[in-house]
Amino acid sequence: MEIVLISIGNELLNGTVVNTNATWIAQKLYEVGFTVKRVLTISDSKEDIHRELENNEGVVLITGGLGPTNDDITKACLMEHTSSSLILHEPTWQHVRSIFERRGVDPGERNKQQAMVPSDAIVFPNEMGTAPGLYIKGKKNHIIALPGVPFEMKHLMQKEVIPLLLKEFKPLELKMETVHIIGVSESHLQEQVAHWEAQLPDNIQVAFLPEPGVVKLRLSGFVNGVNDVDQIIKDALDELHLILGDSIFGYNGEQMEEIVGEELKRQGKTLSVAESCTGGYLSHLLTSIPGSSEYFKGGFIAYSNEFKIDKLEVEPYIIEKYGAVSIETVEAMAKASLEKTNTDYSIAISGIAGPDGGTQEKPVGTVCIAVFDGNEMKSYQYQFSSNRIVNIRRAAIMSLNLLRLMVQ
Amino acid sequence: MEIVLISIGNELLNGTVVNTNATWIAQKLYEVGFTVKRVLTISDSKEDIHRELENNEGVVLITGGLGPTNDDITKACLMEHTSSSLILHEPTWQHVRSIFERRGVDPGERNKQQAMVPSDAIVFPNEMGTAPGLYIKGKKNHIIALPGVPFEMKHLMQKEVIPLLLKEFKPLELKMETVHIIGVSESHLQEQVAHWEAQLPDNIQVAFLPEPGVVKLRLSGFVNGVNDVDQIIKDALDELHLILGDSIFGYNGEQMEEIVGEELKRQGKTLSVAESCTGGYLSHLLTSIPGSSEYFKGGFIAYSNEFKIDKLEVEPYIIEKYGAVSIETVEAMAKASLEKTNTDYSIAISGIAGPDGGTQEKPVGTVCIAVFDGNEMKSYQYQFSSNRIVNIRRAAIMSLNLLRLMVQ
Secondary structure (H helix, E strand, O other): OOEEEEEEOHHHOOOOOOOHHHHHHHHHHHHOOOOEEEEEEEOOOHHHHHHHHHHOOEEEEEEOOOOOOOOOOHHHHHHHHOOOOEEEOHHHHHHHHHHHHHOOOOOHHHHHHHHEEEOOOEEEOOOOOOOOEEEEEOOOEEEEEEOOOHHHHHHHHHHHHHHHHHHHOOOOOEEEEEEEEEOOOHHHHHHHOHHHHHOOOOOEEEEEEEEOOEEEEEEEEEOOOOOOHHHHHHHHHHHHHHHHHHHEEEEOOOOHHHHHHHHHHHHOOOEEEEEOOOOOHHHHHHHOOOOHHHOEEEEEEOOOHHHHHHHHOOOHHHHHHHOOOOHHHHHHHHHHHHHHHOOOEEEEEEEOOOOOOOOOOOOOOEEEEEEEOOOOEEEEEEEOOOOHHHHHHHHHHHHHHHHHHHHO | OOEEEEEEOHHHOOOOOOOHHHHHHHHHHHHOOOOEEEEEEEOOOHHHHHHHHHHOOEEEEEEOOOOOOOOOOHHHHHHHHOOOOEEEOHHHHHHHHHHHHHOOOOOHHHHHHHHEEEOOOEEEOOOOOOOOEEEEEOOOEEEEEEOOOHHHHHHHHHHHHHHHHHHHOOOOOEEEEEEEEEOOOHHHHHHHHHHHHHOOOOOEEEEEEEEOOEEEEEEEEEOOOOOOHHHHHHHHHHHHHHHHHHHEEEEOOOOHHHHHHHHHHHHOOOEEEEEOOOOOHHHHHHHOOOOHHHOEEEEEEOOOHHHHHHHHOOOHHHHHHHOOOOHHHHHHHHHHHHHHHOOOEEEEEEEOOOOOOOOOOOOOOEEEEEEEOOOOEEEEEEEOOOOHHHHHHHHHHHHHHHHHHHHO
16 A cells, blocks of 8 residues: 655745655654655645646645645645535534634634535544544545644644554554664764674664764564564664663663653752853753753853853862863862752763864864762763764763763 | 756655755755755655656756665666666766775775766766766756765755756746744734735745744745835835834844844843753853853853752742742842853743643743843743743743843
8 A cells, every 4th residue: 555645835845844744744654554655745736736636546645735825725626636515514613613712703704614625525623723634535546635734733643544544554563673872973883783784684674863972773674474573673682782782872762861860860869060062951951851850950051261160169270271171170060060059960061162262182072071979070081073063962962871871 | 947856765755864855955946046846755766766757847856866775776767767878987986986095995896886877977076975966968857866965965956056057047036035033923923914914916925934932934036027026025024124123033044042142242241041941941042152152151050949049049038939930039040140150141031841830820831031231120921832842942032032122
């Protein structure tokens, strides 16, 4: 069974909006065992829409063009395509009216259009908005039309479309595991695992998904009745663990800041930070996790030398002798952070994020990190990249990894 | 002249990778006056690639499938499509060899394949990698093939493809201005400008591009010889300014943190912050701008009440009486931040980011912000959304806007 995704909208064709809908849909379908054959983006043009309704077999999943404005012509095309007429869908009209009544506004004739549907369509109620989803068995294909607003589309995909597809078509059974790796570059990782990868059977796919400072390695395979995909992936993960050891920090979407936070919470320990070059990004990562106030007590953004000296009591001679970016400075910062906030652990970071500020001795991308538990101080100097944003991200993730190795 | 973008790669069809190449290319083409008719993503399949080479007229711009592995079959398809043969392109082979020699590695037969090109192709040298770009005048279309690696593709687009298209085809001349608006929701903005929008001539397009806390309104039009697009857009912007006033904070990609930073730098003033619910995100925004150390001196992530009391000397009775999320608390935080760091301005934020911690009186999304210049204290209470990440982002951007209004 072939699935074609069609996104409709001029804004997707002039670079105004990245088509994340198609990516999201493809991933969700893949996870339940359906593969997408083609993804298409076309303009708000009847001719183009008709061409695709005619030319594609299997399941044609359309997003966009269902709204109440003049650009929104998907419904008219569906009606023409199946030679049906538009009829009022009473439950949708009630739903639309109730939305406008709550706002104290008259829905008007234009919004009544939202409740008009092709007479041969099955209607998917849209609790998140006014435009319902539509399902039509066409001449030679199954047509599903959803609104383009991401949270409405996602709601309808999960509540209606995926259950429908699972009922009407037989999905392949997919097994998938993702391994999160830190401290190894993508190319180095590929070399390290080349032998391991070569020994995997043909039906197991390996994908390398690099992010700044982290590489995600995804193993997947459709159950085929020939070999035991589940067991193969399990064994492959065990072997991978022998090769990569501590470099593996998580699995299947777990984020570093979550893993470290969970461990601190489990142990009932607390954390504070002193950030220079990361400028608040480490704190932001930690506090992006709900409930982080249980273990994260606060931090100091010591962006200037004065702040380091006045607020974190770094001795001026340390900065003078070793520099603001030095093992000595981050150790002093980590010590002050822990003591001033009475936390169990602290992290301190100082570096040259760039693009300016580099020297021959300490080029852009030089970053020093210290982690401290009140007794043991661990500190490291790294050389990251020339890109400011990448350096900030890598320094923060790497510092969390050092804390992970200390607390685990 | 029609342009069709075709991205090749299984990883784009199973949701592993978001197709940002197509969006980037569409935007660059739009900016120089070319519009894209369709965007297609297909698998690494000869059949599918051939189908698209046959069925599309105009310019067919392909990315991906040019690498040295077995999945990479674009070149073979091009050769078959034009019934040409593969020949060794000597300058590319020299380039590939020099890359491998620098690494001290033998390129081997596989990488020699990178220098084999269809005999009827014009070769675009790829300084950033081993796979060159290719340009072939096909039977009924112009085929351009580029590597899928984003920075290689971008390099070839800017250096070779756009100049070629500008030489071979007549682009439309585009005029475009983007206005950045804060403090107005998208739907409210649409109502406010509905009358203004209705009076624009048909060849002027208005796009609303919402982000958390900010809406970008883009005005664009192709020069048509009928009316003066430049002047129309200029006049429309003037009128928009009368309608929206201070809500407009920038134009054409300027970011809030840049605008505020530039103004502080111009005035030689300094800033510190005290963040609670934004947990470092405000500091991160400020320090993501190169050179921000000139005006941003540092900050306090006062995530716990103890930190607010011990480090920022917020009186315990204030927190007890008014709450940690209150005008009184953020005013005390702003005062302490400014005094402790000797800066000209300070910002303080405290709120309930969610998902937990809300009460009937102060539900999730309640955020208090104070900005202080040593004399004048301005403070506000907001009600944002139920989403933690959105609340963090909106609070930080809104606080910068308050500072902007104070410093300007």
